[in-house]
Amino acid sequence: MRAMVLREFSSPLRMEDVPAPRGGPDEVVVKVRACAPDMLDVKTRAGQSNVVLPRILGHEIAGEIAEAGASVKNVRTGDRVAVYDYLNCGACEFCWNGRETLCRNNKGIVGLAIDGGFADYVKVPGRNVLPIPPDISDEAATTLVSPVSTSLHALRERAKVSPGDHLLIVGAAGGVGIHMVQMAQLFGARVIGADVSDEKNEKTKKYGAEAVINTAERPFDSSFDEAVMEVTGGGGVQVAIDLYGSSESLAACYRCLDTAGTLVRIGSRPGDRLEIDPDALTMKEVVLTGCRYNTKEEFHKALELVRTGKIEPVVSFSFPLSEVNEVLDKIERNEVFGRGVAIL
Numbered sequence: 001m002r003a004m005v006l007r008e009f010s011s012p013l014r015m016e017d018v019p020a021p022r023g024g025p026d027e028v029v030v031k032v033r034a035c036a037p038d039m040l041d042v043k044t045r046a047g048q049s050n051v052v053l054p055r056i057l058g059h060e061i062a063g064e065i066a067e068a069g070a071s072v073k074n075v076r077t078g079d080r081v082a083v084y085d086y087l088n089c090g091a092c093e094f095c096w097n098g099r100e101t102l103c104r105n106n107k108g109i110v111g112l113a114i115d116g117g118f119a120d121y122v123k124v125p126g127r128n129v130l131p132i133p134p135d136i137s138d139e140a141a142t143t144l145v146s147p148v149s150t151s152l153h154a155l156r157e158r159a160k161v162s163p164g165d166h167l168l169i170v171g172a173a174g175g176v177g178i179h180m181v182q183m184a185q186l187f188g189a190r191v192i193g194a195d196v197s198d199e200k201n202e203k204t205k206k207y208g209a210e211a212v213i214n215t216a217e218r219p220f221d222s223s224f225d226e227a228v229m230e231v232t233g234g235g236g237v238q239v240a241i242d243l244y245g246s247s248e249s250l251a252a253c254y255r256c257l258d259t260a261g262t263l264v265r266i267g268s269r270p271g272d273r274l275e276i277d278p279d280a281l282t283m284k285e286v287v288l289t290g291c292r293y294n295t296k297e298e299f300h301k302a303l304e305l306v307r308t309g310k311i312e313p314v315v316s317f318s319f320p321l322s323e324v325n326e327v328l329d330k331i332e333r334n335e336v337f338g339r340g341v342a343i344l
C-alpha cells in the first residue's frame with residue numbers, strides 16, 4: 001500500500017510502498033478515505049514528539065472498515081467510521097469515570113505510538129472506531145475527531161463557559177480554533193478571535209467572532225491587552241483559550257483575564273513557560289487549567305452538532321496524499337484556515 005513515512009526528523013515524509021497491516025482479533029483495519037494533518041504532525045516531523053521511527057503519521061482519520069477482528073462487535077466490514085485516536089486502556093478509574101483522556105495507562109496517539117492515516121490502510125483497536133452516518137462526508141468526519149470534539153471539551157468541561165461570557169481564542173482561525181468559534185456561540189459566549197493576519201481574521205468574523213485581533217500587529221504585548229480591554233469595556237475576558245501556546249501568548253491570556261476568569265491552555269511550543277503574578281490567583285480567584293483532547297461521549301455530541309448543522313466543518317481545501325509535506329509546511333507557516341484534508 002501507499003504510505004507517507006517519516007524516517008528522519010526534520011526531513012520530509014517519504015511516499016513508500018509498504019505492506020498493508022493485518023488486524024488481530026480485537027482490532028480493525030480501516031481503508032483510509034480522508035486524513036487531516038495538523039500541528040501535531042508538524043511537531044512530530046520536526047522531532048518534537050515522543051515517537052520511534054520509522055512511523056506513518058496522521059491521526060485525524062475517516063474511512064471504511066476493511067477488516068474487523070473476531071472479537072470486534074461495534075462495527076462490521078464496510079461501515080464508514082472515524083478513528084478516535086487516543087489509545088486508552090478502558091479499565092482505569094479515569095476511563096471509567098468519563099475522563100478517559102487522563103487514562104493512567106494511555107499508550108499514546110494513533111500516528112505517533114502506532115502507524116497512522118497517511119496511508120491506504122490503518123490498523124487500530126476495535127474500540128477506537130466510531131461509525132459515521134451517510135450524511136457526513138469523509139472530509140467532514142475528520143474534523144469531528146479533534147477540532148469539534150476538543151472545542152466541546154474545552155468550553156464545557158474545562159472553561160465552563162456561561163452565556164454572555166467574553167471568550168478570547170488565540171489561534172481562532174486554525175483547525176481547532178474556527179470550530180471553537182462556532183461552538184462558543186452555542187454556549188452564548190461572545191468571541192474575540194486572535195490570529196496572525198487580517199485575511200484569516202476576516203474569515204473568523206464570518207463564523208461569528210464579534211471582535212478580532214491581528215497578532216502580527218499586536219504580538220502579545222501591551223497593545224494586545226489594550227485591544228482585549230477595549231472590547232470588554234476594561235474588565236477583561238471571563239475565559240481565555242490559548243491554542244497557539246507560546247510563552248508570550250500564554251502570558252497575554254493570563255493578563256487579560258477578568259476577576260474569576262479561566263485560562264485554558266491547549267496549544268504548546270517547545271520550551272514554553274508561564275510566569276505569573278500569583279496575586280491574581282488569590283485576589284481575583286482566576287483559574288489556570290488545560291484541555292487534554294476529548295472523550296468519546298464528546299465525539300458523539302460533536303457528530304450530532306455537525307449532522308444537524310449547528311457546527312459547520314471548515315475544510316478549506318483537499319489534496320492528494322503525495323502533497324502532505326507541502327501542507328505541513330503551510331500549517332507551520334500559519335497559512336491554513338480551518339483544515340486541509342488529504343483525500344485517498
Ligand SMILES: [Zn+2]
Nearest residue numbers: 089092095103
Ligand atoms: Zn485508562
